[in-house]
Amino acid sequence: MQPNLQIHLRTLHRRDAATLMERWNQSASFDPLAPGLLDEKVWQDPDHDKELCLVAETSAGLVGFGMGVARQADDQIVGFLKLLAVATGHQRQGIGSALLRTIEQRLAARGAKTVRVGESAPNYLTPGVDVRYQPATRFFPAQGYQPLSESVNMIASLENSRGPGAGDLARLESAGIHVRRATTSDARELNDLLRQFGGTWEAEVACSLRQAPARVHLAFRGDELLGFAACEGNNVGTGWFGPMGTTQTARGLGIGKVLLDCCLADLAALGHEQAIIPWVGPVGFYAEHIGARVYRKFQRFEKVLG
Numbered sequence: 001m002q003p004n005l006q007i008h009l010r011t012l013h014r015r016d017a018a019t020l021m022e023r024w025n026q027s028a029s030f031d032p033l034a035p036g037l038l039d040e041k042v043w044q045d046p047d048h049d050k051e052l053c054l055v056a057e058t059s060a061g062l063v064g065f066g067m068g069v070a071r072q073a074d075d076q077i078v079g080f081l082k083l084l085a086v087a088t089g090h091q092r093q094g095i096g097s098a099l100l101r102t103i104e105q106r107l108a109a110r111g112a113k114t115v116r117v118g119e120s121a122p123n124y125l126t127p128g129v130d131v132r133y134q135p136a137t138r139f140f141p142a143q144g145y146q147p148l149s150e151s152v153n154m155i156a157s158l159e160n161s162r163g164p165g166a167g168d169l170a171r172l173e174s175a176g177i178h179v180r181r182a183t184t185s186d187a188r189e190l191n192d193l194l195r196q197f198g199g200t201w202e203a204e205v206a207c208s209l210r211q212a213p214a215r216v217h218l219a220f221r222g223d224e225l226l227g228f229a230a231c232e233g234n235n236v237g238t239g240w241f242g243p244m245g246t247t248q249t250a251r252g253l254g255i256g257k258v259l260l261d262c263c264l265a266d267l268a269a270l271g272h273e274q275a276i277i278p279w280v281g282p283v284g285f286y287a288e289h290i291g292a293r294v295y296r297k298f299q300r301f302e303k304v305l306g
């Protein structure tokens with residue numbers, strides 16, 4: 001740490017965007033931000049709080065950026081450090097810890113008892129810290145963060161993604177199951193289904209449903225909704241797939257594969273060459289059905305405040 005370095009923290013302004021992105025993209029090179037994505041991550045966050053979006057300045061100008069969010073989860077407030085980067089050439093001078101300390105204090109003042117890094121679903125950039133950011137994997141434990149489990153993102157080529165195969169669709173049809181694209185009038189029934197899975201999927205899928213056309217596909221038997229798959233509900237424009245889910249009793253019938261193929265065809269039609277399947281649970285499902293492979297690993301971290 002440079003003893004006489006003057007670090008000034010202030011709230012982020014939209015006019016900082018170009019400098020911020022330039023510095024961010026050099027330092028957080030596995031997570032490049034473009035204007036639309038920065039806007040989605042920062043200003044479109046449902047819990048955006050400008051007092052938790054901070055830039056650090058020194059005599060060299062804008063050299064650091066950190067963003068926190070406080071989310072209501074059941075009956076408690078959970079804090080997240082959503083984004084943090086210090087410009088290349090300005091690291092290890094206490095800038096990252098100054099940003100983090102202030103964000104933690106402000107999260108605590110909003111009632112958060114814990115802070116997690118990344119993973120601020122439904123609007124998040126990464127489900128933890130990419131393990132290739134070695135300074136970050138040392139920084140967070142030094143700041144009192146405990147490692148949780150690891151998470152992974154997978155990637156799949158969209159080269160041959162032209163929608164579900166005729167055989168797969170015929171098998172579903174012979175079981176009385178039909179598949180179609182969702183519309184906004186499906187929202188209520190879809191939300192009922194999403195609640196069965198718990199978690200934070202409602203907001204993410206609502207974003208997919210708002211796209212034109214809706215980036216959600218549904219499977220029904222008669223009027224009964226059995227499964228869904230969504231894409232473009234977070235990190236829009238990056239080829240982001242998910243979430244997806246099939247009700248417990250309808251699993252094993254091939255619904256998931258068909259709905260997945262519908263979404264991948266959407267992403268291919270949007271011009272993506274690859275789909276990102278984030279924060280994956282069933283790695284084998286995606287590996288087997290679409291040849292997806294794990295391409296990023298993340299260390300999850302949590303700190304108990306106070």
Ligand SMILES: CC(C)(COP(=O)(O)OP(=O)(O)OC[C@H]1O[C@@H](n2cnc3c(N)ncnc32)[C@H](O)[C@@H]1OP(=O)(O)O)[C@@H](O)C(=O)NCCC(=O)NCCS
Nearest residue numbers: 084085086091092093094095096097133135136138139142
């Ligand atoms: C993680 C990051 C934000 C830290 O910012 P910083 O301004 O360098 O952090 P500080 O100077 O406040 O703290 C430095 C402390 O972190 C740890 N640390 C940081 N870099 C380290 C390295 N290369 N090796 C070992 N420890 C390191 C040490 O504990 C260090 O203290 P020390 O210098 O007294 O040993 C910065 O490395 C960065 O921007 N990385 C790229 C983006 C990123 O990984 N973001 C996090 C993902 S959410």
